[in-house]
Amino acid sequence: MDISDWRSRIDELDRKLVDLLSQRAQAAQEIGKLKLTAGMPVYEPDRERKVFDNVLGANVGPLIDRDLQRIFERIVDVMRGIQQPETAPAVEPSGGDTELDNDVND
Amino acid sequence: MDISDWRSRIDELDRKLVDLLSQRAQAAQEIGKLKLTAGMPVYEPDRERKVFDNVLGANVGPLIDRDLQRIFERIVDVMRGIQQPETAPAVEPSGGDTELDNDVND
Numbered sequence: 001m002d003i004s005d006w007r008s009r010i011d012e013l014d015r016k017l018v019d020l021l022s023q024r025a026q027a028a029q030e031i032g033k034l035k036l037t038a039g040m041p042v043y044e045p046d047r048e049r050k051v052f053d054n055v056l057g058a059n060v061g062p063l064i065d066r067d068l069q070r071i072f073e074r075i076v077d078v079m080r081g082i083q084q085p086e087t088a089p090a091v092e093p094s095g096g097d098t099e100l101d102n103d104v105n106d
Numbered sequence: 107m108d109i110s111d112w113r114s115r116i117d118e119l120d121r122k123l124v125d126l127l128s129q130r131a132q133a134a135q136e137i138g139k140l141k142l143t144a145g146m147p148v149y150e151p152d153r154e155r156k157v158f159d160n161v162l163g164a165n166v167g168p169l170i171d172r173d174l175q176r177i178f179e180r181i182v183d184v185m186r187g188i189q190q191p192e193t194a195p196a197v198e199p200s201g202g203d204t205e206l207d208n209d210v211n212d
Contacts, residue, residue: 003144006137007153011160013130014178017123018164021177024119025169031112038109047113054117058124063131067184071127072120074180078173 021075025082032083042083048076127181131188138189148189154182 001009035042055072056065107115141148161178162171 001136003137003140003146006133006140010130010133010137010157013126013133014157014161015164017126017130017181018161018174020119020123020126021174022166022169024116024123025167027112027116027119029168030107031109031116034109034112040109051116051120055120055124058121060128061131062135063128063184063188067187068124068127071177071180071184074177075123078169078177081173082169 024075025079028079028083035083042080051076130181131185134185134189141189148186157182 032042034040052069052072055068059065059068138148140146158175158178161174165171165174
């Protein structure tokens with residue numbers, strides 16, 4: 001396979017990633033609605049830790065755990081953002097990453 | 107479905123995401139080797155633009171394009187990092203995001 005073959009493969013994988021991320025976003029929105037009804041906070045550190053545990057537990061490489069975690073920190077950050085309008089009208093405008101994310105990267 | 111059902115669904119989606127990201131990383135490593143042989147640079151802005159075009163073209167929501175792009179900026183940043191050892195011995199230690207990423211977030 002040459003570079004253009006591998007790139008076609010990556011484009012195909014990316015479209016599948018978009019599909020899974022869209023499904024994940026739908027689930028996050030549903031959870032946001034249920035949290036709103038239950039008066040629960042959007043940010044739940046225990047749950048986020050479990051998300052990372054699940055992800056790293058599924059990792060068989062070649063990505064190292066730290067890199068996979070960096071990707072999921074961004075995913076979790078975005079998903080938390082889309083739950084926000086359901087549960088809290090005041091959204092911080094910066095769109096910054098989580099504290100955990102900053103710890104890992106800075 | 108209650109919150110725990112949706113969370114089980116998310117955990118399942120996350121494991122599928124890990125699988126696709128692992129496949130994407132393998133492809134990136136293969137491209138890294140081919141680039142090394144061909145003396146090509148790791149960072150190719152035109153190709154990265156095409157990656158984002160492909161991703162955003164596949165977006166049917168509920169994520170907005172900006173959020174999907176933020177996730178893929180992190181993915182592309184990580185994938186560029188794993189190509190680096192194949193093509194350049196001096197890796198910048200910061201692990202920071204791309205300039206594009208900073209433009210979007212700051």
